[in-house]
Amino acid sequence: MSTIAFWDRMIRLPNGRLGKDIMAEAVKDVDNPFTKKLIAAMEAVFGQSPDLSVAMSGRHKFKAHLAAAQRARQYAAWTAHTSKHKANGGGLYASMPRPAFRGFVAKQRNRQHNDTDIGVLMNLRLHSHCLHSLTGAQCTPPTPLGMRTCAACNALGNRAVEDETHFVLNCPVYKGERETMLERLRSIYPKFDDQWNISNDIQKMRILLWSIPDETAPWRPRDGTLSTARTQATGTVLRFLGAAAKRHPTMRNLMFGRAPGA
Numbered sequence: 001m002s003t004i005a006f007w008d009r010m011i012r013l014p015n016g017r018l019g020k021d022i023m024a025e026a027v028k029d030v031d032n033p034f035t036k037k038l039i040a041a042m043e044a045v046f047g048q049s050p051d052l053s054v055a056m057s058g059r060h061k062f063k064a065h066l067a068a069a070q071r072a073r074q075y076a077a078w079t080a081h082t083s084k085h086k087a088n089g090g091g092l093y094a095s096m097p098r099p100a101f102r103g104f105v106a107k108q109r110n111r112q113h114n115d116t117d118i119g120v121l122m123n124l125r126l127h128s129h130c131l132h133s134l135t136g137a138q139c140t141p142p143t144p145l146g147m148r149t150c151a152a153c154n155a156l157g158n159r160a161v162e163d164e165t166h167f168v169l170n171c172p173v174y175k176g177e178r179e180t181m182l183e184r185l186r187s188i189y190p191k192f193d194d195q196w197n198i199s200n201d202i203q204k205m206r207i208l209l210w211s212i213p214d215e216t217a218p219w220r221p222r223d224g225t226l227s228t229a230r231t232q233a234t235g236t237v238l239r240f241l242g243a244a245a246k247r248h249p250t251m252r253n254l255m256f257g258r259a260p261g262a
């Protein structure tokens with residue numbers, strides 16, 4: 001991006017200045033490495049390659065264009081990632097909102113939640129956790145999806161693939177913490193169960209990990225404002241995720257560091 005800034009400064013010099021003349025000559029040659037770099041940068045930032053021999057008119061809105069170009073690149077990377085993992089244990093993400101630049105973290109007010117618990121939520125939302133569905137995909141050679149099972153459930157004689165949904169909604173190891181969370185959510189939002197009870201697992205994951213923290217949940221709170229209820233409900237979800245991660249053998253190490261002697 002400094003290439004564009006340099007070109008812009010030179011091209012705006014008064015006529016007759018040596019720097020401007022050299023620049024005007026340099027950009028005539030499209031095979032010149034500087035020109036190539038400049039064109040690539042222009043295309044990334046402005047979506048087109050303007051006439052390099054004249055200054056761009058008016059204000060560039062350089063920062064806005066740069067931010068938009070960077071977001072587009074990040075969204076493209078996310079889309080590529082989710083489609084790559086869709087049939088490989090990461091199917092959840094295909095039906096969830098894409099990462100938001102003004103989402104939960106940007107809305108965090110007064111740092112009212114625990115950072116580690118937020119980390120667990122973000123890792124689950126961004127497919128960067130260490131549940132078996134993902135770690136098994138990263139092995140060489142990859143573990144077949146059906147064999148990326150939950151160790152705790154295996155010990156109980158139940159074979160279940162350990163993915164985000166298993167961890168958050170279904171693993172019996174965290175049943176107590178999960179029930180506590182759901183009770184609390186029912187108390188915050190009297191209509192919570194109306195939607196929860198008719199939701200499938202994918203919809204439930206969306207409710208807990210996206211709708212509640214992002215304040216897109218539709219229910220009216222029992223008391224207080226929507227914003228207060230959101231803070232309480234988000235805190236409830238985060239406490240559950242943090243407590244569950246703390247008891248999970250690899251999530252614990254990822255989020256909390258290795259336990260002494262472990």
Ligand SMILES: [Zn+2]
Nearest residue numbers: 150152153171
């Ligand atoms: Zn389990």
